[in-house]
Amino acid sequence: MAEKSFKYVIVGGGVAAGYAAREFVKLGLQPGELAIISKEGVAPYERPALSKAYLFPESPARLPGFHVCVGSGGERLLLEWYEEKGIELILTTEIVKADLAAKTLTTASGELFNYQILIIATGSTVIRLSDFGVQGADAKNIFYLREIDDADKLIEVIKEKKNGKAVIVGGGYIGLELGAALRINNLDVTMVYPEPWCMPRLFTSGIASFYEGYYANKGIKIIKGTVAVGFNSDSTGAVKEVELKDGRVLDADIVVVGVGGRPLTTLFKGQVEEEKGGIKTDAFFKTSVPDVYAVGDVATFPLKLYNELRRVEHVDHARKSAEQAVKAIKAHEEGNAIDEYDYLPYFYSRSFDLSWQFYGDNVGDTVLFGDNNPESPKPKFGTYWIKDGKVIGAFLEGGAPEENKAIAKVARVQPSVENLDHLANEGLSFASKI
Ligand code: FAD
Incomplete structure (x- = not known):
């Protein structure tokens, strides 16, 4: 059996792997020290593009345009970059x-890799309706979206089913972004979700009513x-056809399912401490x-910031x-210490002409401000979350960069x-004063 040894191995070749590689190079990496092993066939890229510009009917985003680290305004790491730095990027290779x-x-294929230090960056996988035994859920043209191959298959069928009917199952991030993307591709879109409003884990009813109204104005039907x-x-x-629990039956040429994800920890089960569904780490991402x-x-x-253990499924984190x-690994080697991770949760999404950002925590009382009328020519509104007399979270739709910075500061x-x-009356000007 073939065997290879590296000082550092990253398993998984997604967003985190790409940013880790750049950090290794920044802090000093010798050729041949680092290998990245990825199931995907392409170098690390900014995954959020897959549900946004990648699906545009005109001038879509395509690789190599959105390899990391362009999503945060950094250098674009192409295959040549990994080669130049002596990083072994091993693609289309699954660790089993x-x-x-x-x-x-x-x-x-039975190849063996030895490492001195391992970074687990396997990301998440989608939850499938067939996991719950939903009848007929493995039919053709039912799509999930996680990797670039999934997006490519979806695009092929979007082209094939011109002006057809699409049903989106799920009202979270993927549901909302895919609903918009398919509508832009001129499909007749119906969204279905069980909750009383979309994105219920983050949105208040006031926030959601804006997006639902906006989507309805774009011709998207919503069944809740x-x-x-x-x-x-x-x-x-x-x-x-899609059969609904309430007895309705919807015609469908394409179905996209976005009902959540599951962290890919199976390879390490029983070998490492887990917590809240993920691999437990300290503030330097060291496991047990x-x-x-x-x-x-x-x-x-x-x-x-909140003195608790959390798992965060977002690109910024x-x-x-x-x-x-990587900073912790390098500091340890040099006998230095670094500061603990002090993360401010940050989520965002974009669809149609809309763009929102959220910072902080979404618990406690809420205050809605601004213009959340979906008919407005330039809607701009937000929400603060208040707990124990303090503003701890802030959401803003349609914010300019400095306004988004202001709400981030409030949450911090x-x-x-x-x-x-x-x-509520002060609205955004409250944040701008902080
Ligand atoms: P990933 O980027 O998922 O990378 C994991 C990699 O590991 C993949 O390449 C996978 O193939 C590989 N892998 C897994 N198991 C193995 C194995 N056994 N062997 C080899 N390789 C393996 N977040 C936001 O904040 N905003 C957004 O707008 C947003 N949009 C998104 C849109 C989509 C379509 C998706 C899927 C996610 C989106 N996210 C968004 C979430 C964000 O992309 C993830 O949180 C982020 O990619 C996580 O990075 P990661 O490196 O942990 O995992």
Whole structure:
């Protein structure tokens, strides 16, 4: 069996892997020290593009345009960059076994890798309706979106089913972004989700009513309070109908399912401590196993600001956790110490002409401000979350860069607030003063 040894191995070649590679180079990396092993066939890229500009009918984003680290305004790392730096980028290669005690990884084709230090960056996988035994859920033209191959298959069928009908199952990030993308591609779109409003884990009803109204104005039909319980196919095995729990049946040429993700930790089960569904780490992304780090979607880490352990499935954290882990590895080698990870949660999304950002925590009372009328020519509104008399979270739709910076600062500084009515009247100017 072929065997290779590296000082550092990153398993997974997504966002976190790419940012980790850049950080290694920044801090000093010798040729041949680092290998990145990835199931995907392309160098690390900014995954959020897949549900946005990648699906545009005109001038879509394509690789190599959105390789990391362009999403945060950094250098674009092409294949040549990895070569030049002596980083072994091993693509289209799945690790099927990890032995953390022996410090080895085995690929699907039986190749063995030894490492001194391992960074786990396997990200998440989608939850499939077939996992719950939904009847007919493995029909053709039912799509999930996680990797670039998924997006390419979807694009092919979008072209094939011109002016056809699309049903989106799920009202979270993926549902909302894909609903918009398919509508822009001129499909007749219906969204279905069980909750009373979209993005219920983050949005208040006031925030959601804006997006639902805006989507309805774009011609998207929204069916709430029910779920897909079955799919019927035609004689070729392609989906043609979606059966809903409330008895309705929807025609469908394309179905996109976005019902959540699951961190890819299976390889390491029983070998490393887990917490809240992820691999437990400290503030330097060190796991319970010596010389093993976990970053990005798979890590459950101490969120210092709220003094609790959390797992965060967002790109900003994937980038920053990767950088923190590499800094910690290098500092340890040099006998230095670095500061603990002190993350301010940051989420964003874009669809149609809309763009929102959220910083902080979304618990406590809420105050809505601004113009959230979906018919407005230039809607701009936000929400503050207030807990124990302090503003701890802030959301803004349509903000300019300096306004987004202002709400980020509010979430970090957590200013006291006495009167919620005043806060509602002050709106964005409250944040701009902090
Ligand atoms: P990933 O980027 O998922 O990378 C994991 C990599 O590991 C993949 O390449 C995978 O193939 C590989 N891998 C897994 N298992 C193995 C194995 N056994 N062997 C080899 N390789 C393996 N976040 C936001 O904040 N804003 C957004 O707008 C946004 N949009 C998104 C849109 C889409 C379509 C998706 C899927 C996610 C989006 N996210 C967004 C979430 C964000 O992309 C993730 O949080 C981020 O990519 C996590 O980075 P990661 O490196 O941990 O995992």
